Amino acid sequence: MKKMTAGIIGGTHGMGRWMTGLLRAQGLAVSVAGRATKTTAVDLAGRCDVVVVAVPIAATAGVIREVGPRVKPGRLLMDLTSLKTEPVALMLSHSEADVVGCHPLFGPSVSDPAGHSVVLCRGRGENGYALMKAVFEKAGYRVLETTPRRHDKMMSVVQALNHFNTIVLGMAVAEAGIPFPELQPFSTPIFTTKMEIVRKVFTDTPGLYADILAGNPHTKKILASYARVAQKIRARADARDTAGLTRAMEDAAKTLF
Ligand SMILES: NC(=O)c1ccc[n+]([C@@H]2O[C@H](COP(=O)([O-])OP(=O)(O)OC[C@H]3O[C@@H](n4cnc5c(N)ncnc54)[C@H](OP(=O)(O)O)[C@@H]3O)[C@@H](O)[C@H]2O)c1
Structure with missing residues (x-):
């Protein structure tokens, strides 16, 4: 045959x-x-x-x-x-x-x-x-x-939001001006793992991640939410509102898990 x-x-x-x-x-x-x-x-x-x-x-x-x-x-x-x-x-x-x-x-x-x-x-x-x-x-x-629509909505969280978060972390660390080899001796296991992800995203196929961010029709909405949340967390940290920060995480955990 x-x-x-x-x-x-x-x-x-x-x-x-x-x-x-x-x-x-x-x-x-x-x-x-x-x-x-x-x-x-x-x-x-x-x-x-x-x-x-x-x-x-x-x-x-x-x-x-x-x-x-x-x-x-x-x-x-x-x-x-x-x-x-x-x-x-x-x-x-x-x-x-x-x-x-x-x-x-x-x-x-x-x-x-x-x-x-x-x-x-x-x-x-x-x-x-x-x-x-x-x-x-x-x-x-x-x-x-x-469906394509549901796929893209899920990927706006799993990929676009997730990669955006990684890009923000990597660029903020770069802006701090401390090269990773200098930070490494001070690293915790979680930080090391996250910086390995930053390394992969920034040096492997950065174009793929840029295309995923730019091309997903649901990205704008989820990134606007990211900016709002970042603002709120920052305001609480600036105000040393540890109780408010803890409560916000506990509330989010109830929705998530
Ligand atoms: N990488 C991932 O983790 C991943 C996971 C899931 C889905 N995807 C999707 O898979 C697709 C490919 O991504 P990739 O990461 O595999 O890319 P890639 O490693 O860059 O490979 C792209 C392939 O496309 C060829 N190519 C590039 N432009 C072309 C063109 N104009 N006409 C014909 N062939 C062309 C390249 O061949 P030559 O260089 O030999 O021309 C190469 O074989 C993307 O749509 C991506 O979203 C990627």
């Missing part, structure tokens, strides 16, 4: 490379395209049963517009973008193929699927969705089905 074919646009690095390995392990014949490969994104879109867009967020809309019309009806067009509303809408409007929005909630270095989730958003068609759900579950990932 003819092997099912997959084309990974952005399959030379990062999440695209991870997806390539996953699909090959499940018996698909996988081809990849990057900006410098002989095989182009357009070639893959015209000939593969499954076409996955795994390029940086800033390049995603352009790639979907270019390749979407070339993916034939009945085949599958899927993306791996960390945001879902715009890419899914673009895949639907620029192709007649089955459409699935996908966001693995981990980075490409994860090798053990245990405890890791993949978000899937239905776009169009049952077959493509069923295929990808089966692929991820067979590999051992937990599949979490949701």
